[in-house]
Amino acid sequence: MTPEQLATAIRHAVVEAVEAGEITLEPSQIPSDVTVDRPRNPEHGDYATNIAMQIAKAAGVSPRVAADLVAHRLRVLAGIASVEIAGPGFLNITFDAATLGEVARAVVFAGEMYGSIDRYSGSRFNVEFISANPTGPLHLGHTRWAAVGDAIARVLVAAGAEVQCEFYINDRGAQMDKFGQSIEARAMGTEVPEGGYQGAYVDTLARQVVAADPAIVQIAESDRWQAFREAGYGLQLRQQQDTLEAFNTHFDVWTSERSLHASGAVERGLAHLSEHGHVYESEGAVWLRTTDFDDDKDRVLVKADGEFTYFASDTAYYVDKRDRGFDVCIYLLGADHHGYVNRLRAVAACAGDNPDVNIEVLIGQLVKMYKGGEEVRLSKRAGNIITLEDLVDEVGVDAARYSLIRYPVDSPLTLDLDLLVTRSNDNPVFYVQYAHARISSVLRNAADLGIDWRTSDFEPALLTHDRETGLLGAIAEFPRVVATAAELREPHRIARYLEELATAYHKFYDVCRVLPGADTELGPQTYSRLWLCAAARQTVANGLAMLGVSAPERM
RNA sequence: GCGCCCGUAGCUCAACGGAUAGAGCAUCUGACUACGGAUCAGAAGGUUACAAGUUCGAAUCUUGUCGGGCGCACCA
Numbered sequence: 001m002t003p004e005q006l007a008t009a010i011r012h013a014v015v016e017a018v019e020a021g022e023i024t025l026e027p028s029q030i031p032s033d034v035t036v037d038r039p040r041n042p043e044h045g046d047y048a049t050n051i052a053m054q055i056a057k058a059a060g061v062s063p064r065v066a067a068d069l070v071a072h073r074l075r076v077l078a079g080i081a082s083v084e085i086a087g088p089g090f091l092n093i094t095f096d097a098a099t100l101g102e103v104a105r106a107v108v109f110a111g112e113m114y115g116s117i118d119r120y121s122g123s124r125f126n127v128e129f130i131s132a133n134p135t136g137p138l139h140l141g142h143t144r145w146a147a148v149g150d151a152i153a154r155v156l157v158a159a160g161a162e163v164q165c166e167f168y169i170n171d172r173g174a175q176m177d178k179f180g181q182s183i184e185a186r187a188m189g190t191e192v193p194e195g196g197y198q199g200a201y202v203d204t205l206a207r208q209v210v211a212a213d214p215a216i217v218q219i220a221e222s223d224r225w226q227a228f229r230e231a232g233y234g235l236q237l238r239q240q241q242d243t244l245e246a247f248n249t250h251f252d253v254w255t256s257e258r259s260l261h262a263s264g265a266v267e268r269g270l271a272h273l274s275e276h277g278h279v280y281e282s283e284g285a286v287w288l289r290t291t292d293f294d295d296d297k298d299r300v301l302v303k304a305d306g307e308f309t310y311f312a313s314d315t316a317y318y319v320d321k322r323d324r325g326f327d328v329c330i331y332l333l334g335a336d337h338h339g340y341v342n343r344l345r346a347v348a349a350c351a352g353d354n355p356d357v358n359i360e361v362l363i364g365q366l367v368k369m370y371k372g373g374e375e376v377r378l379s380k381r382a383g384n385i386i387t388l389e390d391l392v393d394e395v396g397v398d399a400a401r402y403s404l405i406r407y408p409v410d411s412p413l414t415l416d417l418d419l420l421v422t423r424s425n426d427n428p429v430f431y432v433q434y435a436h437a438r439i440s441s442v443l444r445n446a447a448d449l450g451i452d453w454r455t456s457d458f459e460p461a462l463l464t465h466d467r468e469t470g471l472l473g474a475i476a477e478f479p480r481v482v483a484t485a486a487e488l489r490e491p492h493r494i495a496r497y498l499e500e501l502a503t504a505y506h507k508f509y510d511v512c513r514v515l516p517g518a519d520t521e522l523g524p525q526t527y528s529r530l531w532l533c534a535a536a537r538q539t540v541a542n543g544l545a546m547l548g549v550s551a552p553e554r555m
Numbered sequence: 556g557c558g559c560c561c562g563u564a565g566c567u568c569a570a571c572g573g574a575u576a577g578a579g580c581a582u583c584u585g586a587c588u589a590c591g592g593a594u595c596a597g598a599a600g601g602u603u604a605c606a607a608g609u610u611c612g613a614a615u616c617u618u619g620u621c622g623g624g625c626g627c628a629c630c631a
Contacts, residue, residue: 063611088611297627299628299629363625410560431594510596
């Protein structure tokens, strides 16, 4: 019996009590999601539920009475050893040893699919993140989303969703012109224009552009900056793409703002919005009445000079995504863009969609970084930006991704580069990976001894040691953690869970000898513990895969 | 001024409204001539910023105050 099945059984017991006339509840008063916790205190059993306290009031009975009605229906179920009523009305449930042990077998059989659930099967998600200008390298501000956005996508996939990761290239507008003019200036040895790009990378781009096309310097001065702009654009975009692939973050689709205009998607988007009646003209400009839907002020789509605004591209892009068949469009934005939330939701509403369903804007707070006890400030002008590549060079892909993913994004994150490079528990990725390597070592040693646990008898009832049941319980939690992480779009829950799972394994390993040694002989216990090890390793590996972090067999 | 986010151990942070608020780091004390000591066992460390409220139960929900971050374009 899994925790999920237990929850179902508990709900069923409530329904039975109602049908038997023992308590009176409306169908809506029976919780659809029954809470089943793993208590911290082992005296409280393997699992605990608060169902009695939830229904007591509506049923007009005391929690203890409600608890008793549920308890005696659970006690007769196969696999449940005991059900006790405790405290204000908690039900503390203990499984038979074999019931818990069966988890190991199920995990081994499920393999890489363990933890995959069907919560979102049939749903199509578009996850857009980073979406930087192609005018420079990706920096720390983008890095958090590069890791977290990718992990969110992986978790949603594990939850059964069809997911497309998308990068929106802001390749239109004045900043691109400044970019071109800056490269040109460096190549021609002239002054970088006011407000232009100063970083050393501009020099590098200039050299690369000229090296690839020496004739570019011969172009007439009036047109030359545009040639530099296009050449630099191509190089910089390529560089961003290579960096992200090396970071284990893959985008299925790269959509450029220019292409939205070239393909007529912008006009189509505006037409779509007009049909829904939220577009109007005023003071020579065309506006979207976003104030119909909670925005502070209406937004301009077409300026008085006839130019489309950036906002026009955004609205068209949203309509385009929905036309491509996505049920939910997720936007991951930095805190410096939180002012966009209401207007983006308003766009969805203006397009005739439900902003509570079809669009989701997640805001991530900014990342600070310390080195040598001092904050490393981000400043493109001063040229001391930390790029995603810098971070990876310092700490490696696994540590960088893990450190960025293991915290919720709604609070600002402070990372200490000096601690990240040390292989201590300040960087728990090593703790988790070590558990995987350690299990791998045990299984390797077993094979060297000629022990084939797969073809041996697995006896789940032998796994009764506290450290064994603790590990089994941790393994059994995984699918529920995936469900929560997916529903809340919080992949940090996977990381935190993996740390608990690793702890459970290390504790088990410390006390429970697996392979035959001085005091232990090859027998059923060895085989059963090897099954448990295999299940633990599989779960660790599956969890790390959801974070895009490697699961090494040796470290 | 208005809006969003945050305030938890010395530090970095956890905790889908549940039982005694937990980890790691730092400090202190222990554990292998058997499977990887990058581990494990233990000690110490708290008025969950503050004040009211909601309820069987609040770090979590509501309101207010204080403190910090970010944002309020016919820029992109």
